[in-house]
Amino acid sequence: MLLTDRTFRTLLSREVLRFTRVWMQTILPQILTSLLYLVVFGIALGTRIKEIEGVPYLEYILPGIALMSLITNAQMNSSWSVFDAKRERYIDEVLISPMSNLQIALAYSLGGTLRGVVMGACTLLVGIPFVGINVENPLLLIVIGVFASFAFSSLGTMVGALATRIEHISFLTSIVIQPLTFLGGVFYSVGMLPDGLRLATFFNPIFYTVDAARFATLGISDLNPYPTLGMVFLISVMAFCGAWWAISHGPNLRY
């Protein structure tokens, strides 16, 4: 009922149309950014760090860069979509429709999830010819990608619903997500960090998604992979509960 309901499917398809219609803005620049990360960081750091845990450096960072692209796009999509709809009040059309708050939160979050997964996959596909890796466990990678994307898309939905000013959205991207991504073990193994920073990394949700994706792609990870997978799942459930709450109670939605 929840997922097959035409009302819900319509909002989800609207969300997909939103980012595919302006693909020159939403997809192309993001792929270029990921390529630049790969080339610049791979070349700059690759000359100093030849390999980590027996894996060539470029290969080591590719899953993390794909995850970085996935996370950034997932959260940006839903946060801007909800915030724009709220700012220009066309979200009212959705709020007064027969859809429940749960369905609304899920449609916005799944729209962002899809963009995140598409962007993560594109980054991986574009990067693989440069790096030349075989994905160890593609199915597991898809599952991790979907849950990670859903988690950060839900976070985007939550922030979009709670934001009252445009700066709140920029804050999420620039002050929260970007630093956490850089500190989430994309470019290094946490084993290389001093004790204090290593401990701090365990509080960074992005670290778990990057580590799990690296395990699925390369078969290596900083942590025992199965509790990490559980953590990725837990993060996505918690983030979605936040999104659902925010759509139900966020400011300037229902007065």
Place this chain on the structure above:
Amino acid sequence: MSGPQNGFPALKIEKLKKTYKNGFRALDGVSLEVGAGKFFGLLGPNGAGKTTLINSVVSLARPDSGTVEVYGKDAFKEFREARRMIGVSPQEINLDKFLTVEEVLIFHAGYYGVPKKKAKDKAAELLERFGLVEKRDHRTNTLSGGMKRRVLFARALMHDPEVLFLDEPTAGVDVELRYKLWGYIRELNRGGMTILLTTHYLEEAEALCEDIALIDGGRISAQGTSAELKERYDARNVEEVYMKVIGDASN
């Protein structure tokens, strides 16, 4: 459009109260009944509570207390059924800027569960009816104010609602379009659709509405047919009634 014909009034509101967070009391125990198939006018000054009343019925505003029923369906507990029966043409233009005119209509129908084929046919009919055929592939943010208003009307009708809320629908609309719109709304009403209209144009309300309620300060100050109100307040027209009821209250 014939309405559910289930013997219930189209809209039954009882003791509805709403105070906003800033302390403004928008609704102060409003009770109102709109009969099935009626053309109902809700008149009052700015800030009287008209839009809050409409928004409360569709849960865009959260009332503090009170009950709302749409053709016997509890608007809060049975919100899916209740909202499916309501179409809203809002006071403020709120069209999805990412979509074309035709997409706005088809997506709206989808939000109400209308199958795509039926939605496409209905969109074609309404695009024709509102003179929007040439604009069907235009993004809504490229339209003029009058065109946007037409899309809002068409959108509200896409899911064949039983009850249509028109919140200040003719604000900023040229005379020609206004007459066309009223002609169409009258036609819909004759077909059985219940219309609840809020407007500042009192002569329009008098010409169109069978029943009229005056709202001020979040309370219903007077209610009845236009003839009853004129007799009760010894007035020649609804404007005089309005001035006697609302004007006296403000003085």
